[in-house]
Amino acid sequence: MSDQPLVQPVSTVTLTFNDTNETIELPVLKGTDGHMGIDIRKLYDKTGFITYDPGFTSTGSCYSGITYIDGDNGILLYRGYPIQQLAEKSDFIESSYLLINGELPSKEEKADFAHRITRHTMVHEQLSDFYRGFRRGAHPMAIMVGVVGALSAFYHDSLDIDDHEQRDVAAHRLIAKMPTLAAMAYKYSLGQPFIYPQNKLSLVENFLNMMFAVPCEPYELNPVMVNAMDKILLLHADHEQNASTSTVRLAGSSRANPFACIASGIAALWGPAHGGANEAVLNMLQEIGDKSQIKKYVERAKDKNDSFRLMGFGHRVYKNYDPRASVMRKTCHDVLNQLGIKEPLLELAMELERVALEDDYFVERKLYPNVDFYSGIIFRAMGIPTSMFTVIFAVARTVGWIAQWREMIEDPSQKIGRPRQLYTGSPLRDYVPINKR
Numbered sequence: 001m002s003d004q005p006l007v008q009p010v011s012t013v014t015l016t017f018n019d020t021n022e023t024i025e026l027p028v029l030k031g032t033d034g035h036m037g038i039d040i041r042k043l044y045d046k047t048g049f050i051t052y053d054p055g056f057t058s059t060g061s062c063y064s065g066i067t068y069i070d071g072d073n074g075i076l077l078y079r080g081y082p083i084q085q086l087a088e089k090s091d092f093i094e095s096s097y098l099l100i101n102g103e104l105p106s107k108e109e110k111a112d113f114a115h116r117i118t119r120h121t122m123v124h125e126q127l128s129d130f131y132r133g134f135r136r137g138a139h140p141m142a143i144m145v146g147v148v149g150a151l152s153a154f155y156h157d158s159l160d161i162d163d164h165e166q167r168d169v170a171a172h173r174l175i176a177k178m179p180t181l182a183a184m185a186y187k188y189s190l191g192q193p194f195i196y197p198q199n200k201l202s203l204v205e206n207f208l209n210m211m212f213a214v215p216c217e218p219y220e221l222n223p224v225m226v227n228a229m230d231k232i233l234l235l236h237a238d239h240e241q242n243a244s245t246s247t248v249r250l251a252g253s254s255r256a257n258p259f260a261c262i263a264s265g266i267a268a269l270w271g272p273a274h275g276g277a278n279e280a281v282l283n284m285l286q287e288i289g290d291k292s293q294i295k296k297y298v299e300r301a302k303d304k305n306d307s308f309r310l311m312g313f314g315h316r317v318y319k320n321y322d323p324r325a326s327v328m329r330k331t332c333h334d335v336l337n338q339l340g341i342k343e344p345l346l347e348l349a350m351e352l353e354r355v356a357l358e359d360d361y362f363v364e365r366k367l368y369p370n371v372d373f374y375s376g377i378i379f380r381a382m383g384i385p386t387s388m389f390t391v392i393f394a395v396a397r398t399v400g401w402i403a404q405w406r407e408m409i410e411d412p413s414q415k416i417g418r419p420r421q422l423y424t425g426s427p428l429r430d431y432v433p434i435n436k437r
């Protein structure tokens, strides 16, 4: 492992310890966006000091060339391309190729990539036995954590992380099998038979077919739903070093196999402060119930003695409108119009957004709707149950997790992730026998 930074230092900062007047010079690194980072890797060795940053709000854990976010200006780029352009002109498969390989594919490269993914959509037949071991009412995310981790028990020929080709195969397998596993989790909760993937269908068509088709009658794919699902997957595909991606990287830094790493990402995504938020948004809108109740709930969200928060509002990085939320808002209107659905929750959501964005509390803290604010309403219109929302997020984010995991494996400066701590426990003491306590 090399200690040489991929980016050469552009300057230094000097840290002075006021107690001793000692100083230490630390290199300053500059990203392509102009942001500066202080390279503190030698800090502990040279001084015995560590940095304290719970939640990693000021800590960069890696170099990355995949996704860029400018939270103050509401900008999100995949490999340099604005998310709005990709949502309008690209599709999930093409954007997946872009995230993983760094460049947009040629026509042939795209067709080849789509073909490879299609050829990996089926899962080992014995994997379906795993599902039968879960309680029927199990949350599909609980099932996903288990079965995705279990993939490493089935695909031994793609576990060698030092072999470039095996990394490729594992990546294709994960992207291809996630929709199949997700649809199986849904079918299991309904007590319906699993539907096999069909190679004549695209990844998104297959996903919807495996979720909604039944063996006893034909299922007609609705292009409005196919298009909306494609957009949702594309918008959620990557988001730089968020909690679940950092979890995947941390697990991967110990050289765990890719299937285990992605399972750890699914576990981290599950929480309501992260991927579980769209499920929480819909529950919140249902709880609010009526426009007349909005003011009361906004007051509760502002009250520090009340644990209630406006779900779908606020973001660690965006201090402006989440660019994905704007696309999602429009998609939401399009889907409801095209499907001819009148959804009172959408009206409620828009009014809640209006009230919150005019409130000083939200304005001062720069709390804007995030991507999850509207996605739950689209899912509901598509007939997708709340418990599947985060699972679909996991299907999309698998692409980003893989791209980030591969980047980490191929980065010579990466080491096992091992944060330090400020110890606040008892000083050294002697063991006291139980009869003397």
Ligand code: ACO
Pocket (backbone or CB within 6 Å): 272, 273, 274, 275, 277, 301, 302, 308, 309, 310, 311, 312, 313, 314, 315, 316, 317, 365, 367, 370, 371, 372
């Ligand atoms: N409702 C009410 N107040 C809020 C909210 C909210 N949704 N979000 C933040 N605040 C307040 C905080 O109480 C804090 O106030 P203070 O400065 O008076 O103490 C201030 O805004 C800053 O918030 P933090 O919690 O410090 O911000 P942080 O970056 O740690 O949290 C988070 C970001 C977790 C997303 C938070 O905004 C939140 O819980 N939002 C609701 C859950 C949600 O929608 N999550 C989805 C995130 S997007 C995704 O994962 C795809």
